[in-house]
Amino acid sequence: MKSYCYQSLISLCIALITLKDYYVWTINATYESNGFQxxxxxxxxxxxxxxxxxLKNSYVFxxxxxxxxxxxxxxxxAYGVIKESKDMNSNCRKYALPSLCLSSLPICRTPERTNLLYFANVAMIKNKYGGNYTRRKRFVSKDSKNRHSFLKKKSVYYSDVFTKDVSSKYPPTRESENLKRICREECELLENELCxxxxxxxxxHPVIGIVGVEECQKIPQDKDCSTLGITIEVDDAENCxxxxxxxxxxxxxxSVSGKPCLRWSWLMKEISDFPELIGQNYCRNPGSMEKTPWCFVDDKSLDRSIEPCDIPKCVDKIWLSIIVTLGLIIAxxxxxxxxxLKKKKCEMKNIQNINTPNAGNNIYGNSQLNTNQDSGRPSNSLIDQIGIPSKNIEKNSLLRIPHxxxxxxxxxxELGEGAFGKVYKGQLTQPNKKTVNVAIKALKENASLKTQQDFKREIELxxxxxxQNIVCILGVILNKEPxxxxxxxxxNGDLHEFLISNSPIENKSLLQLEFLKIAMQISEGMEYLSGHHYVHRDLAARNCLVNDGLIVKISDFGLSRDIYSSDYYRVQSKSLLPVRWMPSESILYGKFTTESDxxxxxxxxxxxxxxxxxxYCGYSxxxxxxxxxxxxxxSCPDNCPTAVYSxxxxxxHEQAVKRPTFSDISHRLKTWxxxxxxxxNQKSEIN
Structure with missing residues (x-):
């Protein structure tokens, strides 16, 4: 009977929900104006x-x-954007929709109690003010005791409605324990490793971000959670x-030397391509990179190293088992x-002439199995080959950067400040004792785990x-903060400052040959990036750097100063976007491609x-x-050739597919x- 009453009440609540929008907005305004949550x-x-x-047949919050x-x-x-996205890894794509659904619509554990509490609040506020919401502020400020009395009645009301479930005595919110949210462990695996x-x-993303992506660190640890079905591939019984x-x-x-293996996500690039590596540090051979299973280990002399693991081949193990079994049978x-023979010695006088098999010779002495067994074990040469990362960076694409x-x-x-921290000019002493000027991008101390992961991700990318036209990374410092x-x-700093300092305003100017040289170098750098399937997303003069000899290189390592803050704008999300450099498909749909570059x-x-x-100077x-x-x-700039403006x-071009490729642009600029x-040269010869 009690269950039937609850169901009836829920049906009534849902009928009222469709008419609640304006009413709830007014009630919320009243509720908040009086200092309540x-x-x-x-x-x-x-x-x-x-x-x-x-979420079929589920009550959602x-x-x-x-x-x-x-x-x-x-x-x-959001689902439309996900389906059309070409950037999403196939191993990650299958978790995109369930993650969005369960994040934005968490399942209610106690829908009856939650809805009772909702309408209890509405009813109390309505009774308190008698439906007169326009004078609520003056009424409360006139008599502060009324507010105390109201809170007391509210507390009693909650106790009357919820006498058994302590967890429901406070208003259920998205952070409440009354909601069944995504399992935190799976959320962290998605955010930090698989996706x-x-x-x-x-x-x-301006479309996906507005739906609401879970902040994994804020999800409570709870065994009763909504699982996405992520499994860590492990077989305890597999020992070869x-x-x-x-x-x-x-x-x-x-490893074979007895060192503990490090977690794969700490050092492995593009772990999403190898789902068998997520959430673990077991010996593996992703993508058949080596001849045997291996793992990363700590090596103080080499910062980080990789070593094979002492795991036998199943073939050797089977043959060894067969041989041992045969040996026991024969013995x-x-x-x-x-x-x-001893028992029937008298009846079988010729038994001593029978030649019995010599187990030692037949099984372990001349057999080829012994050779095969030895060949299945990792040799010292293999350890030497794998264990020196500085000589195998190109081979494995795992340890690529000098430490x-x-x-x-x-x-x-100090040169400026970026997303991760300050950027400095410095000097690096190389192993050959030579010093070279470097730009140092330092991660701010005590950075959050998420910021550290983003920092590591940028190194990997x-x-x-x-x-020659990309600002390349020379090395990293990861053994100690910062x-x-x-x-x-x-x-010569960034290209934007270089152009201003060489402009007519400074009583200077650049030659047409110099304009073309700058543009040609940028197009060749972008041709290289697009050829390697990289999308820059923020190509602008401020993100190109200039060296002596008018050498221009593309950069994006966050040397963002306050003077460039007006170049970015928030569009339907928390992200700052450089709209003055973006096509309409990027502004409206968040679509970034080589064509948008x-x-x-x-x-x-x-x-x-x-x-x-x-x-678009002068426009907001x-x-x-x-x-x-x-x-x-x-419009066409002054002294810009018609061909260049064309x-x-x-x-x-409004249609992305009709824009020229970077290869075509580079060819034209080089020809000019x-x-x-x-x-x-001809003018010089004449003179």
Missing amino acids: QLPGICQLYNGTICKEF ISPNVTIYDLEERLRA QKEYAIAKR FWEDGSSYRGIKNV TVVLISILL FTLQDIEFCE ISDLKH YCMLFEYMA IWSFGVVLWEIYSYGMQP NPEVINLIRSRQLL LMIECW YDGHVKIS
Whole structure:
């Protein structure tokens, strides 16, 4: 009977929910204006389609001032972005939708109690003010005792409604223990290992981010949680490996030298490609990189090293078992035969002439199995080959960057401040005792675990970039705080400042040959990045650096100063976006591709020929977005050749597929540059 009453009450509540929007907003305003906490949320039966697979017949928690229909539309838009995304790893993609659904619509454990509490609050506020909400502030300020009396009645009301469940005596919120949220361990595996890049993009994405991605560190540890089905591939009974060990899933976590294995996610690049590595430090051979299972170990002389594990081959083990079994059988037969021979000695006088097998010779002496068994064990040469990472960086793509200590560098002056901390000019003493100027990107001390992981992720992303027009990383310091990345130092600062300092305002100017040389180097650097499937997302003059000899290199290591704060704008999310350098598909849909980088390159060309002027100068960021959407493009800068401006217009084509490629842009700029060089040489010869 009691259950029937609860169900009836829930049906009534849900009917009222569809009419609650304006009423709840008014009640919330009243509730908050009197110093009380916000009204608790409500539980509603999920009847949508996007999350039907995960939330069918479940009551989900709806926060105040939002409806389930609003959330459904946001989820629909986010799912559309996920389906069209080309950047998402296949091993991560299958967890994207359940993660979004269970994050934005957590399941209610006690829907009846939560809804009773919601309407209890509404009823109490209505009774308190008699429906007159317009005079609530003056009424409360007139008599402060009324508020105390109201709180006391509210507390009694809660006790009357919830007399058995202590956890429900406070208003249920998203952080309440009344909600069944995603399992924290699985959330952290997604964010920090399996979907590290995708999780970071999702939080900043203007469409996905607004749905709500879980902050894993804020999720309570609870056994009764919503699982995403992530499993760690482990087989306790597996104690040998087949072939090269790429399918080995045992629990061996010590190297051949007895050193404990380190967790794979600490050092392995792109762990999302190898789901068998998540959440563990067991010996593995991901992607058949080596001939046997191996792991990372601590090696003070080498900072980090990799070693094989002492795991036998299953073939050797089987043959060894067969041989031992045969040996026991033969020995048993021989023993029985001897006993029988002694017993029937008198009847079998010729028994002494029978030749019995010599177990030692036949099984262990001349057999080829002994050779095979030895060959299955790792040799010292293999250890030497794998254990020296400085000689195998290119081979394994695991330990790519030289490691230094704080004693190897000297901090000279502060250059600016980036997302991770301050950036300094310094000097690095190399192993050959030579010193070289470097830019030091230091991680601020006591940084959060998330910031440290982002810092490590950036090292992994840029470690493979080697090009004459890309600012390359020279090394890292990871043994002691402050952790640092070391880059080659560019003497003339960023391109934006260089253009301004060489502009007519400073009574200087650049030659057409110099304009083309700058543009050509940037296009060649971007051609290299796009060829390696990298999308820059923030190509601008401020993110290009200039060295002596007019050498220009693309950078993005966060030398962001306050003077550039006006270049970024928040669009429907917490992320700051450089809208003046972005095409409409990136602004509206958060779609970043090589084609959007080509649009940005067109804006960089405009910056070069404008001597560093801000694009759409004089317009606010919202006005710039409207200008871009209405195809009002930047005008041709003074003294800019028609051919170059035509190239800018091509880069700004409304249809991304019709924009020129970086290869085509580089070819054209090089042709123009060579033509100017030829003309300059001819003039020199005439003079």
